Amino acid sequence: xxTTTTAxxxxxxxxxxxxxxxxxxxxxxxxxxxxxxxxxxxxxxAPPTPSSTGxxxxxxxTGAGAEDPSYIITVPSYSGNETPDTRTxxxxxxxxxxxxxxxxxxxxxxxxxxxxxxYDSIHDTERRLLPDFFEGEAAAASGSRxxxxxxxxxxxxxxxxxSRPGRRLTLTEARRGLVGDVGSIRRVFDFLEExxxxxxxxxxxxxxxxxxxxxxxxxxxxxxxxxxxxKKLCTRCRTVCGLAYFICExxxxxxxxxxxxxxxxxxxxxxxxxxxxxxxxxxxSDWTDKETLHLLEAVLHYGEDWKKVSExxxxxxxxxxxxxxxxxxxxxxxxxLKEDKLRPVNDDDDDATDEPGRMSRNDCVSLHCQMQAIxxxxxxxxxxxxxxxxxxxxxxxxxxSQVDINxxxxxxxxxxxxxxxxxxxNGLSVNDLLKEAAANxxxxxxxxxxxxxxxxxxxxxxxxxxxxx
Amino acid sequence: xxxxxxxASRPSAVSFRMPTRDNLVPIRVDIEVxxxxxRDAFTWNPRDPDSEIxxxxxxxxxxxxxxxxxxPPMLQSIQGQLAEFRSYEGQEMQLKEKLxxxxxxxxxxxxxxxxxxxxxxxxxxxDQFLWDIGNLDSDPExxxxxxxxxxxxxxxxxxxxxxxxxxxxxxxxxxxxxSIMREKVSKKRRAPEFSSNxxxxxxxxxLFKYFGSKGSVIRKRKExxxxxxxxxxxxxxxxxxxxxxxxxxxxxxxxxxxEVKEASLQSL
Numbered sequence: 001x002x003t004t005t006t007a008x009x010x011x012x013x014x015x016x017x018x019x020x021x022x023x024x025x026x027x028x029x030x031x032x033x034x035x036x037x038x039x040x041x042x043x044x045x046a047p048p049t050p051s052s053t054g055x056x057x058x059x060x061x062t063g064a065g066a067e068d069p070s071y072i073i074t075v076p077s078y079s080g081n082e083t084p085d086t087r088t089x090x091x092x093x094x095x096x097x098x099x100x101x102x103x104x105x106x107x108x109x110x111x112x113x114x115x116x117x118x119y120d121s122i123h124d125t126e127r128r129l130l131p132d133f134f135e136g137e138a139a140a141a142s143g144s145r146x147x148x149x150x151x152x153x154x155x156x157x158x159x160x161x162x163s164r165p166g167r168r169l170t171l172t173e174a175r176r177g178l179v180g181d182v183g184s185i186r187r188v189f190d191f192l193e194e195x196x197x198x199x200x201x202x203x204x205x206x207x208x209x210x211x212x213x214x215x216x217x218x219x220x221x222x223x224x225x226x227x228x229x230x231k232k233l234c235t236r237c238r239t240v241c242g243l244a245y246f247i248c249e250x251x252x253x254x255x256x257x258x259x260x261x262x263x264x265x266x267x268x269x270x271x272x273x274x275x276x277x278x279x280x281x282x283x284x285s286d287w288t289d290k291e292t293l294h295l296l297e298a299v300l301h302y303g304e305d306w307k308k309v310s311e312x313x314x315x316x317x318x319x320x321x322x323x324x325x326x327x328x329x330x331x332x333x334x335x336x337l338k339e340d341k342l343r344p345v346n347d348d349d350d351d352a353t354d355e356p357g358r359m360s361r362n363d364c365v366s367l368h369c370q371m372q373a374i375x376x377x378x379x380x381x382x383x384x385x386x387x388x389x390x391x392x393x394x395x396x397x398x399x400x401s402q403v404d405i406n407x408x409x410x411x412x413x414x415x416x417x418x419x420x421x422x423x424x425x426n427g428l429s430v431n432d433l434l435k436e437a438a439a440n441x442x443x444x445x446x447x448x449x450x451x452x453x454x455x456x457x458x459x460x461x462x463x464x465x466x467x468x469x
Numbered sequence: 470x471x472x473x474x475x476x477a478s479r480p481s482a483v484s485f486r487m488p489t490r491d492n493l494v495p496i497r498v499d500i501e502v503x504x505x506x507x508r509d510a511f512t513w514n515p516r517d518p519d520s521e522i523x524x525x526x527x528x529x530x531x532x533x534x535x536x537x538x539x540x541p542p543m544l545q546s547i548q549g550q551l552a553e554f555r556s557y558e559g560q561e562m563q564l565k566e567k568l569x570x571x572x573x574x575x576x577x578x579x580x581x582x583x584x585x586x587x588x589x590x591x592x593x594x595x596d597q598f599l600w601d602i603g604n605l606d607s608d609p610e611x612x613x614x615x616x617x618x619x620x621x622x623x624x625x626x627x628x629x630x631x632x633x634x635x636x637x638x639x640x641x642x643x644x645x646x647x648s649i650m651r652e653k654v655s656k657k658r659r660a661p662e663f664s665s666n667x668x669x670x671x672x673x674x675x676l677f678k679y680f681g682s683k684g685s686v687i688r689k690r691k692e693x694x695x696x697x698x699x700x701x702x703x704x705x706x707x708x709x710x711x712x713x714x715x716x717x718x719x720x721x722x723x724x725x726x727x728e729v730k731e732a733s734l735q736s737l
Contacts, residue, residue, distance in 0.1 A: 152614075156625075172532035175511065177625030179610045179617075179632045181493045182525060183517040 117197055119155055122147060126154075130191055132184070153178055153188040161198045168199050287316075287324055295321055297433055300440075483605070485557045485647050488639055490606045492516075494554045495636035500542045507539055510633045512610075515551055522547050554640075562646040563653075583638050585698075589630045592622060596698035600635070602642060609635035620700055 116123040127134045133150040156178060161169045175185045192198040287295075291313055298312035298321075306318040313321055486492050497510045509529075526543040530536075585596040596616075601607060613632035622628070688696065 170532035172529050176629060179613050179628040181491070181512040181514045183514045183521055186521075186525070186528075 117158075117195075119158075122151060126150070126191070130187060132187065149180060149184065150188060153180065153185055154192060157189060157192055158197050161200075165200075291316065292324070292328075293433075295324060296437075299325060300433070300437060483562055485560050485562050485643065486605075487636065488602055488605050488607065488643055489636070490608050491610070493636065494551060495633045495640055496547055496550050497633070497637070498543055498546045500539060500546065502536070502538050502542065505535065505539075507533070507535060507543070510630065512629075512633060512636060513547070513551065515554055519548070522551070557644055557647050560647050561650050562643055563650050581638075581642060583635055585631055585634055587627075587630050587634060589627045590624050591703050592624050592627050593701040593703060594622075594627060594631070594698065597696060600639070602639070609639070616698065620698060622700065623702075 116125055122134075130150065134147055157169070157174055160174065160177070171186055171189050174189055175182050178185050189198065294313045295309065295316070298309040302308040302312070306322055310316055310318040310321045316324070487494070492515065493512045494515050495510065496513045498507065499509075500507045523544060526540050526547065530539045530543065580599045581602050582597055583600045585594060587594050609632045612635065613628045616622075616631060617625075617628040
């Protein structure tokens with residue numbers, strides 16, 4: 001499967017698969033819609049030569065294959081404005097370019113790692129930007145500020161972040177684990193953060209943006225923070241946590257409200273180390289499958305007129321509808337399908353509210369509506385936020401490639417649900433809906449395939465003359 | 470002449486500074502506001518501008534999710550300790566002399582007996598070793614790092630705690646030596662620079678001379694256990710109360726690890 005076959009053919013060059021120490025295996029990078037966090041997990045020890053990063057990128061199994069590895073990639077959106085010199089700009093600036101459309105396009109597998117980074121050596125960029133460690137009599141005289149110290153700080157910080165990539169590493173926590181004076185540590189920390197080697201994608205934990213990103217990521221792949229687990233068990237008392245529980249990131253402990261209040265955590269942690277986490281928004285708002293059905297049906301009929309969609313759904317606002325629509329897990333679903341036919345891994349709360357008997361119907365609904373989502377998202381970029389657009393687009397691309405596998409299953413599942421009773425959604429039966437959706441999706445996919453082939457041949461045509469000249 | 474004629478290769482009096490390679494100050498902060506307590510210890514470079522202190526305090530409060538009311542007392546504490554450090558600068562200190570100041574000082578001239586007695590989170594570490602106070606190139610940070618690596622200490626917070634503890638002890642010795650110098654200078658010039666002259670200046674030849682009658686410089690085997698580090702990792706149930714760094718003054722514990730120390734005997 002060619003995951004990154006976006007029409008523009010850019011690839012994540014520096015997302016080489018990480019070394020042995022990393023918990024997240026390379027396959028995480030395969031699914032194109034993997035969000036910044038998991039992609040961040042696949043950081044590399046890319047030596048600063050183009051050929052090796054190219055080789056590495058291919059080896060990482062991103063499916064990039066023979067495509068030319070551009071040097072630094074694309075990043076998820078931040079905001080800003082600058083000229084695109086990708087090699088020397090720190091990633092925050094690159095992100096801005098992306099939003100402005102100056103950088104091509106939206107491959108979320110790309111992480112803006114500074115391609116020069118290597119554990120074993122110190123690059124000129126570092127020497128240039130942190131002269132305290134390398135020049136002057138201060139550096140020569142002092143160990144705290146010499147190159148060895150710099151390397152020690154840097155490597156420890158990077159390793160520490162990469163071991164928990166979803167989580168923002170604070171300076172205080174970092175310097176408590178580093179032997180040295182805090183001024184020097186702070187300088188290295190800030191430098192690494194700016195260049196995306198640390199805290200990539202992890203915005204200040206209090207901000208809403210970070211939370212949204214995390215939840216979006218959480219939907220796609222399970223993160224260590226465990227926010228995606230439908231039933232959260234308290235580390236201490238082993239009971240199911242209620243709607244809110246407390247996470248201690250430092251020690252990776254989750255406590256239910258009762259344990260937290262009862263101070264049942266080990267010494268060395270204070271109340272400040274814990275963070276209150278609510279269950280995901282979906283759980284809070286609890287979309288029933290009926291509502292989801294309404295939503296999908298509405299989307300099918302009204303397209304992107306979210307006002308009408310929300311009217312159709314009834315009890316949900318426009319924003320909720322779009323949010324829910326975007327969040328329907330696509331990539332995960334398809335991955336699950338590959339291994340486990342006809343029983344995809346479902347989104348948590350759908351399952352939670354279902355009885356076993358109704359499982360398969362829900363699955364089918366989700367499946368087909370995802371096809372719809374693919375159709376819609378491929379066609380438009382006017383979804384609510386660009387993050388969503390890019391996520392949806394990516395999902396679409398990846399899902400498309402898996403379509404053949406799913407085609408067969410769709411048919412069989414359509415048949416299997418024929419026996420079940422139809423729902424009472426405005427007189428349309430589930431079956432009709434499904435059939436229509438399937439048919440539409442298939443035709444759309446055909447069209448898309450054709451157009452991609454067309455553009456591919458165009459590109460090839462363009463390239464051939466270049467080579468000849 | 471009784472002063473430096475014993476062949477000292479180093480000057481006997483030195484302008485005040487931390488007797489380590491990096492002139493870094495150990496800072497300890499312990500603040501309580503509205504029932505919330507913040508305790509911390511770290512190393513600071515006195516050459517950093519003061520604006521750093523403010524941004525550091527703010528950032529720390531933000532990272533630890535402390536209310537903003539913590540920032541002013543934190544600031545005050547840090548600035549106060551730095552000011553105290555700076556007040557010593559420019560004065561002279563005498564490190565070579567025998568210092569019979571505290572129980573932490575051994576009778577060997579130039580070398581002091583440092584002690585580590587800490588609990589950091591769940592790890593307890595106790596150790597003692599000789600440290601050459603006259604070696605202005607010594608490096609507590611490197612020592613702490615090596616110690617943690619060698620003993621495979623899992624908790625990364627132990628290293629900094631050890632480094633800070635060493636620095637604090639060195640700082641104490643250095644600052645005390647400044648006051649001693651001041652006292653001496655105020656007395657009449659007639660007073661010799663060495664109070665009791667049976668001790669030699671710390672260089673290899675003289676040390677041998679000192680030890681000569683007793684044997685070798687190698688520590689007696691039966692004393693080894695006194696100088697071995699002891700690490701203990703306590704389980705949650707045993708630990709109680711504030712888990713942050715504490716200084717215990719317990720007696721010599723049982724041996725848990727066998728380790729021969731060499732880093733402290735740098736001068737030998």
